Amino acid sequence: MSTTEVLIAGAGPIGLTTAIELTRRGIDCRIIDPLLEPPQYAKAVGIQPRTAEVFEGMGVLNQVLDAAIQMRGQVVFVNGVRVGEMEIATPKDVPFGFISLPQYETERILRDALSSHGKNIERGVGLASFTQDDDGVDAVLSDGETVRAQYLVGCDGAHSIVRKTLGLTFEGGAFEESYMLGDVEVDGDWSQPRGWGIRSMHQTDGVTDDLLVCIPLPGRRRYRMSMLVPDDLLAASKPAADKIEHGFGGAKKPELHHIQAVVDRLSPEPITATNLRWSSVFRISHRIAGSYSRGRAFVAGDAAHIHPPTGAQGMNTGIQDAHNLAWKLALAVTGNAADGLLASYDAERRPVGEEVVGRTVRAAREGIGAGESDPDYIIRREAQLLIDYSDSPIVAKSTAAEVLPRAGSRAPDAVGLTRDMVNGPFRLFPILGRIRHSVLIYAAGGPVEVLEGLAAAAVTATHGEADVYLVAAANADVGEANLPVIRDTDGDFARMYSAADRSVFVIRPDGYLGFAERDATAEGLVKYLNTTFRA
Numbered sequence: 001m002s003t004t005e006v007l008i009a010g011a012g013p014i015g016l017t018t019a020i021e022l023t024r025r026g027i028d029c030r031i032i033d034p035l036l037e038p039p040q041y042a043k044a045v046g047i048q049p050r051t052a053e054v055f056e057g058m059g060v061l062n063q064v065l066d067a068a069i070q071m072r073g074q075v076v077f078v079n080g081v082r083v084g085e086m087e088i089a090t091p092k093d094v095p096f097g098f099i100s101l102p103q104y105e106t107e108r109i110l111r112d113a114l115s116s117h118g119k120n121i122e123r124g125v126g127l128a129s130f131t132q133d134d135d136g137v138d139a140v141l142s143d144g145e146t147v148r149a150q151y152l153v154g155c156d157g158a159h160s161i162v163r164k165t166l167g168l169t170f171e172g173g174a175f176e177e178s179y180m181l182g183d184v185e186v187d188g189d190w191s192q193p194r195g196w197g198i199r200s201m202h203q204t205d206g207v208t209d210d211l212l213v214c215i216p217l218p219g220r221r222r223y224r225m226s227m228l229v230p231d232d233l234l235a236a237s238k239p240a241a242d243k244i245e246h247g248f249g250g251a252k253k254p255e256l257h258h259i260q261a262v263v264d265r266l267s268p269e270p271i272t273a274t275n276l277r278w279s280s281v282f283r284i285s286h287r288i289a290g291s292y293s294r295g296r297a298f299v300a301g302d303a304a305h306i307h308p309p310t311g312a313q314g315m316n317t318g319i320q321d322a323h324n325l326a327w328k329l330a331l332a333v334t335g336n337a338a339d340g341l342l343a344s345y346d347a348e349r350r351p352v353g354e355e356v357v358g359r360t361v362r363a364a365r366e367g368i369g370a371g372e373s374d375p376d377y378i379i380r381r382e383a384q385l386l387i388d389y390s391d392s393p394i395v396a397k398s399t400a401a402e403v404l405p406r407a408g409s410r411a412p413d414a415v416g417l418t419r420d421m422v423n424g425p426f427r428l429f430p431i432l433g434r435i436r437h438s439v440l441i442y443a444a445g446g447p448v449e450v451l452e453g454l455a456a457a458a459v460t461a462t463h464g465e466a467d468v469y470l471v472a473a474a475n476a477d478v479g480e481a482n483l484p485v486i487r488d489t490d491g492d493f494a495r496m497y498s499a500a501d502r503s504v505f506v507i508r509p510d511g512y513l514g515f516a517e518r519d520a521t522a523e524g525l526v527k528y529l530n531t532t533f534r535a
Contacts, residue, residue: 001138001146001147001148002145002146002147002148003147003148003149004028004029004030004147004148004149004150005022005027005028005029005149005150005151005333006018006022006027006028006029006030006149006150006151006152006153006329006333007029007030007032007127007137007139007147007149007151007152007153008029008030008031008032008152008153008155009032009033009126009127009152009153009154009155009156009161009162010031010032010033010154010155010156010157010301010303011031011032011033011035011038011107011111011121011123011155012033012103012107012155012157012301013044013103013106013107013110013301013315013318013319014155014300014301014302014315014318014319014321014322015031015033015153015155015156015301015322016031016107016110016111016113016114016121017054017058017110017319017322017323017326018031018153018155018300018322018325018326019031019114019119020058020110020113020114020117021058021322021323021326021327021330022326022329022330023114023117023118023119024058024117024435025326025327025330025435026330027329027330027333027334029119030122030147030149031114031119031121031122032121032122032125032126032127032141033121033122033123033124033125033126034124034125034126034142035123035124036123036124037123038104038107038108038111039104040104040277040278041102041103041104041181041183041278041280042102042103042104042181042183042217042224042278043103043315044103044106044309044312044314044315044316045100045101045102045103045215045217045224045312046071046098046099046100046215046311046312046315046316047064047068047098047099047100047101047106047312047315047316048098048099048312048313048316048382048383048384049090049094049095049096049097049098049383049384049385050316050320050383050384050385050387050410051316051319051320051384052064052095052096052099053095053096053429053511054319054320054323054510054511056095056096056429056430057429057432057434057509057511058113058434059113060109060110060113061096063109063112063113064099064101064106064109065099067101067105067109067218068099068100068101068105068218069099069100069101069194069195069216069217069218070097070098070099070100070195071088071097071098071099071100071195071197071215071216072087072088072089072097072098072193072194072195072196073085073086073087073088073089073195073196073197074086074088074196074197074198074199075192075196075197075198075199075268076199076200076201077198077199077200077201077266077268078200078201078202078203079201079202079203080268082268085196086368086369088379088382089379090379090383091376091379091380093412093413093496094380094383094385094413095413095427095429098383100195100215100216100217100218101217101218102183102217102218102224103315105218106315124143125141125142125143125145126141126142126161127139127140127141127142127154127156127161127162128140128141128142128161129161129165130152130162130165130297132152132295132296132297135150136148136149136150136151136296137149137150137151137152137296137297139152150296150332150333151296151297151298151329151332151333152296152297152298153297153298153299153300153322153325153329154297154298154299154300154303155299155300155301155303155318155322156303157301157302157303158285158287158302158303158306160299160302160303162297162298162299162303163289163299163303163304165297166294166295166297166299167294168289168290168291168294168299169289169290170287170288170289170290171287171288171290172285172286172287172288172306172357173285173286173287174283174284174285174286175283175284175285175286175308175364177228177229177284178228178229178234178281178282178283178284179226179227179228179229179281179282179283179284180226180227180228180229180230180233180254180258180259180279180280180281180282181224181225181226181254181279181280181281181282182224182225182254182256182259182273182276182278182279183217183222183223183224183225183276183277183278183279184222184223184225184256184259184273184274184275184276184277185219185220185221185222185223185273185274185275186221186222186223186271186272186273186274187221187271187272187274188269188270188271188272189269189270189271190221190269190271191269192214192268192269194216195216196216197213197214197215197216198212198213198214198223198268199211199212199213199214200212200213200214200266200267200268201266202265202266210227210228210262210265210266211226211227211228211266212225212226212227212262212263212265212266212267213225213226213227225259225262225263225273226282227259227262227266228262229254229281230258230261232252233252233254233258233281234281252281253279253280253281254279254280254281255276255279256273256274256276258279259273259276259279260272260273284307284308284309284364285306285307286306286307286308286357286360286361287305287306287307287357288304288305288306288350288353288354288357289303289304289305289350289353291346291350292304292321292345292346292349292350292353293342293343293345293346298325298345300318300321300322300325300349301314301315301317301318301319301321301322302314302318304318304321304349304350304353305317305318305353305356305357306357307356307357307360307361308360308361308363308364309360310360310363310364310368311359311360311363311368311382313356313359313360313382313384314356314360316384317352317353317356317384320349320352320384320387320510321349321353323510324345324348324349324510325345325349327435327508327509327510328341328342328344328345329342331465331532331533335534336463336465336533336534337532337533337534338394338530338531338532338533338534338535339534340393340394340531341394341531341532343393344392344393344394347391347392347393348389348392351391352387359381368382385410386410387410387512388408388409388410389408389409389512390406390407390408390409391408392408393531394514394531394532395407395408395512395513395514395515396514396515396516396517396524396527396528396531398516398517399517399519400517400518403498403518404498405496405497405498405513405516406513406516407513407514407515407516408512408513408514409512409513410511410512410513411505411507411511411512411513412496412497413427413428413429413496414427414428414488414492414493414496414497415427415428415490415492416488416489416490416491416492417431417471417486417487417488417489417490417492417493418486418487418489419484419485419486419487420485425489425490428493431469431486432467432507432511433467433509434509434511435509436462436465436466436467436509437462437465437466437467437506437507437508437509437514437532438466438467438468438469438506438507439455439458439462439466439467439468439469439504439505439506439507440469440471440497440504440505440506440507441454441455441468441469441470441471441483441502441503441504441520442471442472442473442488442493442494442497442499442500442501442502442503442504442505443470443471443472443473443476443478443481443501443502444472444473444476444499444500444501445473445475445476445477445501446501446502448478448479448481450502451470451478451481451483451502452481452482452483453522454502454504454520454522454525455468455470455483457522457525457526458504458506458525458526458529460526461525461526461529461530461533462529462533463533463534465533466506468483468484469483469484469485469486470483470484470485470486471486471487471488471493471499472485472486472487472488473488473491473494474487474488474489474490474491497516498518499518500518500519502518502519502520503516503517503518503519503520504516504517504520504525506525506528506529508532514528514532515528515529
């Protein structure tokens with residue numbers, strides 16, 4: 001019997017994220033996948049601004065930006081008439097925009113990153129079965145090998161063996177409609193702006209009975225097109241054995257003439273679809289697991305939640321599942337986790353999954369933001385910037401809850417920071433290691449000894465597993481503080497964090513504030529840290 005600290009079933013973007021984040025923290029893991037070759041379809045094409053922040057912390061953002069294009073908005077046509085458009089530019093305080101990149105390119109970038117950390121996918125090997133006890137998991141692989149792992153993470157999709165073996169419920173339903181997808185280029189008099197999607201509908205008495213959606217991809221006039229399935233392809237499709245109707249399937253794949261027939265009916269301009277890279281029939285369900293974990297086994301991504309692709313929420317939600325879970329698993333494996341830390345994965349991420357499932361089902365039927373009047377809120381929500389863990393058992397309850405940002409919310413970026421030995425200003429996010437917790441202590445001129453005492457308490461409570469910085473106001477006298485000093489030269493940090501003297505902010509590795517107090521005490525800081533780190 002072989003051993004590993006964490007076994008990961010599934011090597012899509014969620015499994016790869018889990019493996020990278022564990023490996024970056026020195027955790028021994030194995031990642032297996034039954035497919036001999038990675039799939040080459042563009043199942044997910046949207047990368048949200050929040051996921052871009054995650055990718056920056058993982059060290060893969062530049063590769064993503066090099067391969068991608070910006071998603072700028074969507075133009076809507078009904079019965080051949082342009083009826084509106086929605087721009088999706090992010091607010092100035094958000095560092096990144098909306099990104100369009102085929103899933104197979106995202107996976108390639110993540111595979112390369114994993115390989116750079118000395119880890120590779122074990123292909124052609126799936127998870128056959130497993131049992132668990134109080135100390136670990138015994139997994140039987142498809143090649144007959146038995147693996148003893150401390151923990152198991154199921155990133156094995158909508159038909160997850162991990163979820164089924166755990167006996168987790170997966171309640172929900174399915175859309176009656178089936179769709180076909182195709183990755184094509186367009187020729188002809190195509191004047192639609194680069195980076196803008198097209199949604200063209202035919203409606204009868206206000207009811208949509210024909211649909212064409214074109215999502216821009218990197219390349220010249222290249223799109224992932226989706227549309228309703230014609231009868232001949234629908235008849236050839238087969239239901240899944242486990243009756244979970246979600247994902248690619250069908251005995252017969254769409255051909256160019258199937259796509260062209262819809263384009264001829266609904267395209268706002270005369271065009272010809274060419275260079276079909278891949279195509280498939282796609283069925284949509286909406287389901288969520290009754291729990292994201294049981295014992296020492298966890299589910300993430302499609303294994304935990306499936307829903308319509310509206311708004312490109314699925315892969316991004318799954319990647320953030322993995323990002324939330326991995327740092328907690330690493331603390332557990334090293335023995336530094338507080339009791340209950342791993343239980344916070346379900347407590348934090350399952351409510352997110354429930355909200356995403358419900359919202360995408362509504363959006364698929366009514367449109368994104370239908371009936372809502374605040375465009376800034378809609379953009380931030382779709383960008384996944386409003387996720388909040390304030391009810392989490394490992395988030396401190398703020399004594400000034402009305403002051404933003406509060407514990408549980410996404411830590412904002414800040415610009416115009418400076419420090420000795422660095423020429424020119426920089427942003428906050430790049431200096432956060434994203435492997436350990438970051439403790440930021442704000443100094444506006446108070447006694448440095450008090451601030452150093454707060455820092456010492458944080459180092460002790462985290463067993464040295466935190467990076468501590470003194471963020472000093474532009475003119476604050478911090479003397480010879482025995483801490484790394486970052487100068488808030490432009491005052492942007494104070495504005496973004498509502499910071500006052502002796503404010504303390506603890507930013508978790510996943511980029512959320514676990515603690516945000518404007519008049520912090522060492523006692524309160526340690527009490528919070530003991531919910532995450534063993535006392």
